[in-house]
Amino acid sequence: MAPAIEDIGHTISHVSVQALGNLNALIELVETILPRQDTAINLPSIKNAIPHLHQLVEISSKLSEYVRQMSEGYPVMKPPSALDRSFGNICVQPNGLSKASEQPSLWSGFYTKTVRERMDVLHLVYPKLSHLINTKETLIVKSKESVRNIGYLSIRTADLMIENCVGVLGLPLGLGLNFIIDGQSFTVPMAIEEPSVVAAASSAAKIIGSAGGGFFTSTSGNIMTAQIQLIDTRDIPRAIEKIGENRQRLLHLANEKSCPSMYKRGGGAIDIYCRVVTQADCASRSNWYNPANDELEIRASSSNVKFLVVHVDIDVCEAMGANVVNSVAEGLSDEVCAITESSCGLRILTNFCTQRRARAAFEIPTAELGWKGVSGADVANRIVEAYNFAAVDPFRAVTNNKGIMNGIDAVALATGQDWRAIEAGAHCYACRSGQYKSLSKYEIITRSDGIDVLQGSLELPMAVGSKGGALQTHPGYAVTRAILGDPSARTLSGIITAVGLAQNFAAVRAIAVTGIQHGHMALHARNFAVVAGAPSQLVTEVCAYMLGRKSINLDTAKDYLQAHALFSSFWNSPPQSPVKVTPPSMFYVEVPVPGLDRHISLNIAFESLGTHPQYIAIKPTSEKIQSECLTLQHQLLGDKGYRQLESMFSFVASMRSVLTPKQPLDTQVTRVNLEFQNTLQLVSILINILSYRLVEVAPHTVPAFIAKLLHSSASEVGTITFRAMVQDISLSNQVLCVGLPLLFALWQVLHYRVEQEVVSAFLRNEILQEQRLILRALVASFCTINQDEADSTNSDTPDKAFEQFMRVHSKRWQATMLLLIDSLTLAPELRPQDALPYLHDIGELVEWKGTVAHDIARYKRAIQEHEPNAFIFWLKKRTINPAMGDGYIDKFQAFLNPLFTERVDHLQQQISGTHMIDLAAVKCLLVRIQNVYKEI
Structure with missing residues (x-):
């Protein structure tokens, strides 16, 4: 192979020298014409260009020298350490990511989102995906809906791809997150059915990115090899000589006849050489393997078998290359047989592409590796010991490499690569020393700065392409490649190898430190839940039950489902591609909740309308965040910051006692339900707070936007876009440009979570309808204060007008909504329909009590800010100046007392025969409301 490499080197060197001469001539020409005063020449631009031309000359000289060094042997790959030095700060601080930033990642909490929420995030990050999918697959409709069909393949297209097609078999498509590769951030599509692979790779990538600067990759080129088997060769040594003598002619013939298009693109046949293969070379068994007596033995039919094999190396450029390589093998075979006086055997490519290798590596200071109570140095040593095991024992190496291929195959599948070819080449490469070994390598080294680091490396043949084959047929591949930024073949090979190394690092660390089964089975529990027939809304709950029992199996899952008499089914969907746009804005909330040992959190990505994300x-x-951010937060949410939400959820927890279950519940399952309930309540509360503030800011624009939200049905929420919602609405200031997209995103999240997690169709409908009622009431209450409350033409009595106003205005307290969500904890044998009348009565009572107490305490602020207020409404209906309100508070409360007493008595009669409601808890709740506002 060396002569061919020399030819390549000489050719490139010649081109470099020729380019050097052309550049020097150009510089001389420019310097000659500069003294002329020709107005047609842009002299300043030319002067500015000269230093860059000189720099290009210097680079060209260095390129020529590097090529000369490379031509002395095989193609070489720069080691990761060299890459680290050459790229410098790019690798340490990629794409503006700052370690000092307190902002959670766009992908933070991605695994906790519903499927549709994840799809909406992708729609924001890659806004051109919808268009890309629609152009690739005409059966998909609606731009927003197409984002839910990444990977969708119509039966018509499938039938064109293979023979005897009867259907399409799907695989889960996930995203490997946190990858920093050669200084660039990547979100990597991964198609795999095995749990824990995507999570493990993402977790490892996050550690490697934050502690080690990410992965560094290199490749040896895009060279594939064709094999021509020669049979009955009369004189093998003379045949080898003849191939050498005709080398240039054969290469020319191959490029002219078999791959002219590839040759024009800069590729084509670059070398031809011979190998002699015999049975004797592979006859001896390895000393590590003890064969079974009845196993299938693979041997040539005769011990005298001997072949001459001609190899043709071909630069396949951006293609995987199988077709063109096979064409060259078949096109050259007759001429090769004639030259060597042989018969022709097989003519085919080899997937053992040793000149198309990819390497990925990382370094992490051992001090940063501490995990699960084990010191960083100990973790590093355990990883190295695990590597040593795989380096010397083929039985361990096979499993080690299978883990590597978990990551590699997943990306290859998602991006339309021939994963079978990659697998075959990888396992052969693991045997290149004569014994099957680990493909990855780990060692602890001391850097020049004296810091001990764990260095991980992975190298293997990587035949991937960015053009041709199924990439042009399957619409999903265009989308997944777009998510990666449409990488070249060499870039893609580096990405795939980095994912394989990340997966291997995660697995080896887990096995060496804690054992792999606990984490793997926790994820595998989801499979058992699905197989047992759990509806999607209950999968998390069933998993929690199995984990709590430490019994993760199908019988345990079925036991839980049978106890609740539940059954169901589920389907889901897809993503899209990148374009240079403003990144999504982020809204992050974190609140402590009584009864949970951790905070609940929301991480909402929403569309950015300005030039910069918010x-x-x-x-x-939050107090540490820049004042500009806090100003915007106050404009959007008022005084409802962290402490206010913390206090609010303390009160929400006390409301839960109204529906105290009458039977002991599993604490693990209760905790899972409680987290979901509080998160759903948080979303609803945020919708109401934000809507209220936005209506205050723009009392005409925002009601129009809310009307559009309410006009769309629950089933349409996931298909409409924000741009479509505001196409005829003027967004006049920053508050609306941020607040309306955020409100839209929260509205979608509420619907997605209710749809996916609430089992009862009846309760799903009630929750969503109640939220719609709250928004309608909010808009209506503002409309009321914009009218003349003292309009003499209004025939309603003051008392009747007040009751009508309260039915609308009190909904802002949303107690009914909170109770409906709390009813998710009702015992399985109790139907939500039976509890609904009581929930509405209690909710209305609490809403009235809370609204009145709030409005009395805050009526002076309401006067100044022109807010809806029950006390002010009551005063105006009696033609009393609100500024004199302090003197009428007792009269207002005296007016209300009979109303509250009547409602409590009615409720007591209603619930006397049921065990669903705790009346004592309701009365305590009313007292607590009164006490809260007495303190203000």
């Missing part, structure tokens, strides 16, 4: 956070460290 970041809003409500969390314990």
Whole structure:
């Protein structure tokens, strides 16, 4: 192979020298014409260009020298350490990511989102995906809906791809997150049915990116090899000589006849050489393997078998290359047989493409590797010991490499590569020393700065393409490649290898430190839940039950489902491609909840309408955020910050006692339900707070937007786009440009979570309808204060007008909504329909009590800010100046007391025969409301 490499080197060197001469001539020409005063020449631009031309000359000289060094042997790959030095800060600080930033990642909490929420995030990050999918697959309709069909393949297209097609078999498509490769951030599509692979790779990538600067990759080229088997060769040594003598002619023939298009693109046949293969070379058994007596033995039919094999190396450019390589093998075979006086055997490519290798590597300081209570140095040593095991024992190496291929195959499948070819080449490469070994390598080294680091590396043949084959047929591949930024073949090979190394690092670390089964089975529990027949809304709950029992199997899952008499089914969907646009804005909320040992959180991505994304956070460290962000937060949410939400959820927890279950529940399952309930309540509360503030800011624009939200049905929420919602609405200021997209995103999240997690169709409908009622009431209450409350033409009495106003205005307290969500904890034998009348009565009572107490305490602020207020409405209906309100508070409460007493008595009669409601808890709740506002 060396002579061919020399030829390539000489050719490139010649081109470099020729380019050097052309550049020097250009510089001389420019310097000659500069003294002329020709107005047609842009002299400043030319002067500015000269230093860059000189720099290009210097680079060309270095390229020529590097090629000369490379031509002395095989194609070489720069080691990761060299890559690290050459790229410098790019690798350490990729794409503007700052370690000092307190902002959660766009992908933070991605695994906790519903499927449709994840799809909406992709729609924001890759807004051109919808168009790309629609152009590739005409059967998909609706731009937003097409994002839910990444990977969709119509039966018509499938039938064109293979023979005897009877259907399409789907695979889950996930995203490998947190990957930093050669200084660039990547979100990597992965198609795989095995749980824990995507999560493990993402977790490893996050550690490697934050502690080690990410992965560094290199490749040896795009060279594939064709094999021509020669049979009955009379004189093998003379045949080898003849191939050498006719080398240039054969290469020319191959490029002219078999791959002219590839040759024009800069590729084509570049070398031809011979190998002699015999049975004797592979007859001896390896000393590590003890064969079974009855196993299938693979031997040539005769111990005298001997072949001459001609190899043709071909640069396949951006293609995987199988077709063109096979064409060259078949096209050259007759001429090769004639030259060597042989008969022709097989003419086919080899998937053992040793000149198309990819390597990925990383370094992490051992001090950063501490995990699960084990020190970083100990973790590093355990990983190295695990590597040593795989380096010397083929039985361990096979399993080690299977884990590597979990990651590699998943990306290859998702991006339309021939994963079978990659697998075959990889396992052969693992045997290149004569014994099957680990493909990955780990070692602890001391850097020049004295820091001990764990260095991980992975190298293997990687035949991938960015053009041709199924990539042009399957619409899903265009989308998954677009998510990666439409990489070249060499870039893609580096990405795939980096994912394989990430998966291997995660697996080896887990096995060496804690054992792999606990984490793997926790994820595998989801499979058992689905197989047992759990509806999607109950999968999390069933998993929690199995984990709590430490019995993860099908029988345990069925026992849980049978106890609740439940059954169901489920289907889901897809993503899209990248384009240079403003990144999505982020809204992050973190709130402690009584009864949970951790905070609940929301991480909402929403569309950015300006040139820069906005970041809003409500969390314990919010005070440290820049004042500009806090100003925007106040404009959107008022005084409802972290402490206010914390206090609010303390009160929400007390409301839950109204529906206290009458039977002991499994604490693990209760905790899962409680987290979902509080998160859903948080979303609803945020919708109401944000809507209220936005209506205050734009009392005409925002009601029109809310009317459009309410006009769309629940089934349409996932298909409409924000742009379509506001196409005829003027967004006049920053508050609306941020607030309306955020409100739209929260509205969608509420619907997605109710749809996916609430089992009862009746309760799903009630929750969504109640939220719609709350928004209608909010808009109506503002309309009321914009009218003349003292209009003499209004025939209603003050008392009747007040009751009508309260039915609308009190919904802002949303107690009915909170109770409906709390009813998710009702015992399985109790129907939500039976509890509904009581929930509405209690909710209305609490809403009235809370609204009145709030409005009395805040009526002076309401006067100044022109807010809806029950006390002010009551005063105006009696033609009393609200500024004199302090003197009428007692009269207002005296007016209300009979109303509250009547409602409590009615409720007591209603619930006397049921065990669903705790009346004592309801009365305590009313007292607590009164006490809260007495303190204000």
